[in-house]
Amino acid sequence: MIRWNPYTPGYFNNPYVHLKECRELAPIHYGVHNEIMFFKYRDVKTILKSPSFGVTNLSGFFKEKELIILGESACPFLSKGTAKWLMYLNDKEHENTKQLVDSILRQFNFNPVIETAVENCIRANKQNDVIDIVDISTQIPLYVIESFFGIEGMCKLQELKKFSHLLAISQDMFVPKSVYREINAVFSWAFDFFGDLYNKSDAATQSNIVTLLKQADSLKPTDFTNDEIISILIVVFMAALETTKDSMSVILYEILKNPELSDWILNADDTAINVLSEELLRYVSPLQYTVRIANENCVISNQKVNKGDRLFLSLAAANRDPEIFEMPDSIIFNRKYNPHLSFGTGVHSCLGAKIARNEIRNWLKPVTRYLNEYKLDDKAEPVWQKTIFMRGMHSLIATRK
Numbered sequence: 408m409i410r411w412n413p414y415t416p417g418y419f420n421n422p423y424v425h426l427k428e429c430r431e432l433a434p435i436h437y438g439v440h441n442e443i444m445f446f447k448y449r450d451v452k453t454i455l456k457s458p459s460f461g462v463t464n465l466s467g468f469f470k471e472k473e474l475i476i477l478g479e480s481a482c483p484f485l486s487k488g489t490a491k492w493l494m495y496l497n498d499k500e501h502e503n504t505k506q507l508v509d510s511i512l513r514q515f516n517f518n519p520v521i522e523t524a525v526e527n528c529i530r531a532n533k534q535n536d537v538i539d540i541v542d543i544s545t546q547i548p549l550y551v552i553e554s555f556f557g558i559e560g561m562c563k564l565q566e567l568k569k570f571s572h573l574l575a576i577s578q579d580m581f582v583p584k585s586v587y588r589e590i591n592a593v594f595s596w597a598f599d600f601f602g603d604l605y606n607k608s609d610a611a612t613q614s615n616i617v618t619l620l621k622q623a624d625s626l627k628p629t630d631f632t633n634d635e636i637i638s639i640l641i642v643v644f645m646a647a648l649e650t651t652k653d654s655m656s657v658i659l660y661e662i663l664k665n666p667e668l669s670d671w672i673l674n675a676d677d678t679a680i681n682v683l684s685e686e687l688l689r690y691v692s693p694l695q696y697t698v699r700i701a702n703e704n705c706v707i708s709n710q711k712v713n714k715g716d717r718l719f720l721s722l723a724a725a726n727r728d729p730e731i732f733e734m735p736d737s738i739i740f741n742r743k744y745n746p747h748l749s750f751g752t753g754v755h756s757c758l759g760a761k762i763a764r765n766e767i768r769n770w771l772k773p774v775t776r777y778l779n780e781y782k783l784d785d786k787a788e789p790v791w792q793k794t795i796f797m798r799g800m801h802s803l804i805a806t807r808k
């Protein structure tokens with residue numbers, strides 16, 4: 408009997424072989440920690456949309472474990488840093504926080520910023536004979552985020568990649584104590600950094616997330632403390648950078664490997680680019696899993712679920728389910744029916760989906776044109792992250808043709 412195991416040989420290079428086996432041979436089964444694993448599209452979607460399930464409480468988990476993880480001496484930031492991470496809030500607290508962040512994202516005009524980000528990135532890398540695809544994939548969302556946060560050259564690229572990556576790992580499985588300590592340290596840094604940004608934002612000449620948050624608070628006072636506001640800033644920063652960088656680097660890898668895909672993009676009109684962007688998002692599924700907790704006893708596809716059970720939902724396996732997607736393991740450039748779950752669905756669906764879509768649609772053609780001058784060396788292989796929940800690369804080198 409097959410059982411999901413992310414340490415199956417080859418999993419990090421290509422999780423889809425193992426996910427396919429799970430979906431076909433044991434679409435619902437108990438995992439090693441007694442969580443119930445779901446791999447089929449219809450089950451994953453039903454659970455995401457159902458009010459019978461809530462999200463886990465990451466901040467509460469850290470509060471319980473902080474002393475064990477960090478010891479007596481360290482200042483605990485794990486629980487405080489994640490206190491307002493929307494994907495771990497339920498009911499009214501979630502609704503209020505989501506409303507606030509959504510109203511702010513709607514006010515900011517992302518499109519010109521995205522266009523400038525693409526131009527800047529290509530200009531900055533034009534002369535390079537050797538490029539790291541992951542750096543290119545970080546620079547575009549990073550520029551967008553810098554503008555949205557009203558910061559310039561906030562840190563060196565490598566530091567920033569590490570910061571955002573560590574925050575993303577805080578949600579992963581099997582995280583060693585030493586890594587939690589590193590995450591605690593970056594949270595501590597982030598509280599200083601974003602706190603400073605918040606305090607100095609009155610001097611800002613242009614609107615950004617911090618000034619908009621302050622404005623929203625002055626119009627209709629929120630109950631958020633300063634620390635909670637900083638936790639919100641941190642989650643938007645992490646959610647916006649990490650998933651976009653991961654999806655972009657895997658998409659660019661596919662483009663470099665597949666000249667037909669590259670030609671299609673270069674000749675596509677706007678509609679074809681939009682259709683292809685959705686297909687690429689389905690294919691790469693940057694967030695591969697999400698977790699839910701049962702609020703009540705119920706049954707899903709004949710599986711009994713008890714109140715309090717922990718459910719692991721594989722968005723990546725659902726997005727390759729042949730019951731929904733024809734030829735699911737291929738990129739079908741003009742796939743018309745594509746109800747993918749890469750942005751989730753239901754009350755916790757991605758707040759940044761519109762922004763992420765606009766980013767991809769904007770960079771797909773110019774970046775492909777730029778990459779046409781580069782090739783992957785015969786032996787070039789991506790260095791895949793050893794993360795389970797988010798799939799991405801540490802590095803992929805391409806050289807000028």
Ligand code: HEM
Nearest residue numbers: 493494646647650651654697749750751755757758759763
């Ligand atoms: C390709 C890029 C992106 C992908 C694939 C992605 C994916 C997702 C997914 C699957 C969820 C739902 C998680 C769940 O149900 O447990 C989510 C939630 C979220 N995303 Fe994204 N995301 C992307 C970009 C962004 C951007 C650019 C932002 C911010 C500007 C953002 C902010 C958020 C937030 C705040 C949530 C939590 C929503 C809630 O819990 O109500 N994401 N994202």
